[in-house]
Each structure stands twice: as C-alpha cells, then as structure tokens.
Amino acid sequence: MAFPITSLLLFAIFLSIFLLITVPGVLVRLRANYNPKGLQLDPEDGVQPHTGPVTTSFFLMLSRVRRLEGWAGLMKGTVPTLLSYVVHSLFSAIFLDASLSSPPNHDIYNSPATTIWGTLLYCIFLPLVSLPPMIITYRSIVTPYQLPYFRPLHSLRxxxxxxxxxxxxxLYLTPGLLAAELLHITYAVVGLRIIRHLLLPLLSHVDNSVPQHFSRSLTIFLAISLFSTAILCPLEVISTRLAVQRNHESAEHNSVAQEKAGDTKDFPEYSPDEDVIGLRNDTDPYLGFRDCARKIINEEGWRALYRGWWLTMFGVFATFA
Incomplete structure (x- = not known):
C-alpha cells in the first residue's frame, strides 16, 4: 500500500510534536507518585511516616524531574513510546484505511472513522497490542536507572x-490492568464517538441571529467534556498505578508485589541521593481495579484520581475538533 510523500512528511512532523509533548513522561510520574496523607505500616506492622516526595502538580513534577534527572531524565520512555505509536498508526492506516496525514486518526480519543466491525477490531486491537508497550513505557519512565537506548534486551532486565x-x-494478567484499559478504551472509542455524533448536529445548526442556540450548545459541550474527564482521568491514574506494579513468583511475597532490584548493579542511577517519585510499598500492592481505586481514595484522597485532569480534558476536546 503506497502512501503519498506529503502524508508521510505530515505524519513525521506530527510525530515529532507528539513526542516532544508526551515523551517527557511528567504526567506518568505525577500519576504514579505515591503520596499518602498519613502514616503507613512497615513489613513488621510497625508505624512509619511516609518519606517520599510530596508533589501533586504537573509543573512542580516537571521542575523536579528537570532538577534531579536533567533533560535525559525528561526524555525517558522515548523509544517504547515511538514504537508503540508507529505500530498504532500503521495498524490504523493499513487495516482501517486511516490517513497517516490526519493526526486525530491516531489518538485514542479520536479513533479512525470506520465501520462497526472496524471499531470492534480497533477496540480489541488496542488492549491486546498496546498493553505490553504501555507497561514497558511507564516502567522505563519511573525507573531511577539509566537505561541504554540501543540495548533493549539489556534494559528489560x-x-x-x-x-x-x-x-x-x-503482563496481561496484572490484576485489574486489563479491566481498566478495556473500560478506558470502550468509553474513549465508543462512548465519545456516540456523544460526538449526538452533539455535533447541535453545534452545526447555529443561527447567528439567535446566539442563545450557540450558548446552549457550548454549555452542553463543556458539560459532556467535564463528565468524560471525570470518568476517563481516574481510569488513566489507575492504569498507571497498576502498570508500574511488577509480577513475580515468590513464596514470601504477593504475586504482584514489586520485585526487589536484582539486575540493576550494572545500571547507574539518575539521582542516587534523592528519588524523583515514591512508589507504593512492594509488600502491599494493589490487588485489582477496585482495590486500587479504594486504596488511592482512602490513603491519598479522591483528588489523587484526578492528577493531570486538564490534560485528559484536552484529549476529550480534540474529539470534537
């Protein structure tokens, strides 16, 4: 299948902008950062205060990452993000006839316009193919170790x-992760598309002589955007928390507990003296989708589920652009 040169150039330009905005991984670290409100238990059931960084703002996290890890730390996750995006875009272009020169066709909030069967295939494809790259990308962003760009097998250790x-x-059996992604994809791909088809006629039939029509449509648009953000943002936060949890088999630990670092002696750290973010104690992991949501609310407050909500809203806005 041949693609026009202009389409490929536009695709490359958009991809560069996309990576510049998303690869720094500040949002991933902001949502993965474990910041309980009070005391927590240690493995011996003793009480100890939480000593991790208290950072709940996107721009404060951006500043913290830049200060502790430099520009190299901001660019963590570049390779897996690039590979997953290219696979996603090529699938949409080859199997769903989406144009490479149309960036909205390659965003989860703007799935390619296709048939019902195409949409079903798209919804099945996303969790099955994009979930492992998402896990690798998120973990490569939150890891404190400097991973080589051109030695992927070495980094996987x-x-x-x-x-x-x-x-x-x-990886597909990580408790709760697949459920969170399925809910997120179903709403983003199917729910937002239905809402868009219902809402656009209201926005397109605007009578300049009757400005209240536009005001009513704009109010509906903002209400739906806020409602969608209220649903999607918690799902994204939960997916982030579950994706950075590791699965291992150990008799003395829960099967989803974070594995002790054993293959990291050859990898230098970005910031040996201070962690950029804190992760949940590896002896008390999230046990599933509902357990993750419950523990986040109980330990960190419901606002933790809405970290970076305004970025999620931008994605929702793009659906109606």
Whole structure:
C-alpha cells in the first residue's frame, strides 16, 4: 500500500510534536507518585511516616524531574513510546484505511472513522497490542536507572521481572490492568464517538441571529467534556498505578508485589541521593481495579484520581475538533 510523500512528511512532523509533548513522561510520574496523607505500616506492622516526595502538580513534577534527572531524565520512555505509536498508526492506516496525514486518526480519543466491525477490531486491537508497550513505557519512565537506548534486551532486565521475561503473557494478567484499559478504551472509542455524533448536529445548526442556540450548545459541550474527564482521568491514574506494579513468583511475597532490584548493579542511577517519585510499598500492592481505586481514595484522597485532569480534558476536546 503506497502512501503519498506529503502524508508521510505530515505524519513525521506530527510525530515529532507528539513526542516532544508526551515523551517527557511528567504526567506518568505525577500519576504514579505515591503520596499518602498519613502514616503507613512497615513489613513488621510497625508505624512509619511516609518519606517520599510530596508533589501533586504537573509543573512542580516537571521542575523536579528537570532538577534531579536533567533533560535525559525528561526524555525517558522515548523509544517504547515511538514504537508503540508507529505500530498504532500503521495498524490504523493499513487495516482501517486511516490517513497517516490526519493526526486525530491516531489518538485514542479520536479513533479512525470506520465501520462497526472496524471499531470492534480497533477496540480489541488496542488492549491486546498496546498493553505490553504501555507497561514497558511507564516502567522505563519511573525507573531511577539509566537505561541504554540501543540495548533493549539489556534494559528489560530492569523493567521486567524474571517471571515476566519467561512468561510474557503474565503482563496481561496484572490484576485489574486489563479491566481498566478495556473500560478506558470502550468509553474513549465508543462512548465519545456516540456523544460526538449526538452533539455535533447541535453545534452545526447555529443561527447567528439567535446566539442563545450557540450558548446552549457550548454549555452542553463543556458539560459532556467535564463528565468524560471525570470518568476517563481516574481510569488513566489507575492504569498507571497498576502498570508500574511488577509480577513475580515468590513464596514470601504477593504475586504482584514489586520485585526487589536484582539486575540493576550494572545500571547507574539518575539521582542516587534523592528519588524523583515514591512508589507504593512492594509488600502491599494493589490487588485489582477496585482495590486500587479504594486504596488511592482512602490513603491519598479522591483528588489523587484526578492528577493531570486538564490534560485528559484536552484529549476529550480534540474529539470534537
């Protein structure tokens, strides 16, 4: 299948802008940062205060990452993000006849316009193919270690546990993660498309002589955007928390507990003296979708589910552009 040169150039330009905005991974670290309101228990059931960084603002996290890890730290996750985006875009272009020169066709909030069967295929494709790259991308962003760009197998020693490397399908069994992604994709691909078809006629039939029509349509648009953000943002936060949890088989730990670093001695750290973010205690992981939501609300407050909500709203806005 041949693509016009102009389409490829436009695709390359948009991809560069996309990576410049999203690759720094500030949003991933903001949502993954564990920041409980009070005390927590240590493995011996003793009470200890939380000592991790208290950073709940996107721009404060951006400043913190830049200060502790520099520009190199901001660019963590470049390679897996690039690969997953290219696969996503090529699938849309080849199987769903989406144009490479039309960036909205390659965003989860703006799935390619296709048939019902195409939409179903798209919804099935996204979680099955994009979930492992998402896990690798998120873990490569939150890891404190400097991973080589051109030695992926070497990097996987840090990003994946021995069991995950032996049995890659275990990534799909990460408790709650697939459910969170399915809910997110279903609403973003199907729900927003239905809402868009229902709302656009209201926005297109605007009578300049009757400005209240436009005011009513704008009010509906903002209400739906806020409602969609209220649904999608918590799902994105939960997916982030579950994706950075590791699966391993150990008799003395829960099967989803974060594995102790054992293959990291050859990897220098970006900031040995201070962690950029804190992660949940590896002896008390999230056990599923509902458990993750419940613990976030109980330990960090409901606002933790809406970190970076305005970025999610931008994605919703793009659906109606």
């Amino acid at each position: 840090v990003l994946l546990t021995p069991m995950e490397r032996r049995k890659p399908w275990v």
